[in-house]
Amino acid sequence: MKSKSVTKTMKNKTTPNKTRAADVSYCDFCDSTDMRARNVEMKMRHGGRDYSFANVAATVCQKCGHRYFHASVIDELERRIDAGRSRPAA
Numbered sequence: 001m002k003s004k005s006v007t008k009t010m011k012n013k014t015t016p017n018k019t020r021a022a023d024v025s026y027c028d029f030c031d032s033t034d035m036r037a038r039n040v041e042m043k044m045r046h047g048g049r050d051y052s053f054a055n056v057a058a059t060v061c062q063k064c065g066h067r068y069f070h071a072s073v074i075d076e077l078e079r080r081i082d083a084g085r086s087r088p089a090a
């Protein structure tokens with residue numbers, strides 16, 4: 001039996017001088033450690049509407065393609081929506 005103890009800490013600190021891709025060293029889904037920072041298109045549902053953003057900093061698993069976003073990135077996108085600077089996708 002595989003006994004793997006995984007302790008995961010999601011840090012929420014702001015690091016303005018570094019890329020804001022999520023700090024993920026391995027994939028939760030396939031356990032791959034081949035993670036790469038990339039800018040991706042992201043769709044997000046907020047306030048009952050769908051929004052689409054381009055060039056969002058993400059950490060992408062090279063094996064299964066799962067994408068991880070830093071909490072501060074999500075916060076910023078929500079702020080943009082709330083400020084009315086982003087229109088919902090069609």
Ligand SMILES: [Zn+2]
Binds near residue numbers: 027029030061064066
């Ligand atoms: Zn994966």
